[in-house]
Amino acid sequence: MNKLLKSYHAVREFLEFHTQIYGTGRMQKFHANDFNTLYEDVLMSPGDTHIPFASVDEEGRFFYPWHQYYADTDCIWMANEFHPIS
Numbered sequence: 001m002n003k004l005l006k007s008y009h010a011v012r013e014f015l016e017f018h019t020q021i022y023g024t025g026r027m028q029k030f031h032a033n034d035f036n037t038l039y040e041d042v043l044m045s046p047g048d049t050h051i052p053f054a055s056v057d058e059e060g061r062f063f064y065p066w067h068q069y070y071a072d073t074d075c076i077w078m079a080n081e082f083h084p085i086s
Contacts, residue, residue, distance in 0.1 A: 013062050015082040017052045020044035023075025029053060030066035037066070044077070 018027055024043070027050050031037035042050045054062040069077060 013084070015052055015054055015062055016064075017050055017080050018044070018069060019049040019078045019080060020046055021076040021078055022046055023071065023073040025069060025071040025073070025075050025077060027053070028068050028070055030068075033066055049080075 024045050026044055027042040028038055029040040031039055044050065053064050053067055055064075057063055071077075
């Protein structure tokens with residue numbers, strides 16, 4: 001069973017985006033933890049990188065909508081994470 005990802009990432013906050021290396025897939029955003037609430041479907045081909053999904057709250061922390069990566073074909077994709085230096 002697929003699960004959607006959401007909100008504040010558990011361990012540390014970071015800015016995240018994904019790059020498609022091989023094959024095709026999509027990054028998807030949802031209004032709720034429910035696949036029927038899909039509101040954005042970003043198609044990704046080799047070399048594509050989507051814009052970050054994060055927003056910033058009043059305290060300067062990143063937060064994310066419900067989201068997932070979905071592979072349309074056999075694929076390789078890369079999650080890129082930028083963590084703050086403290």
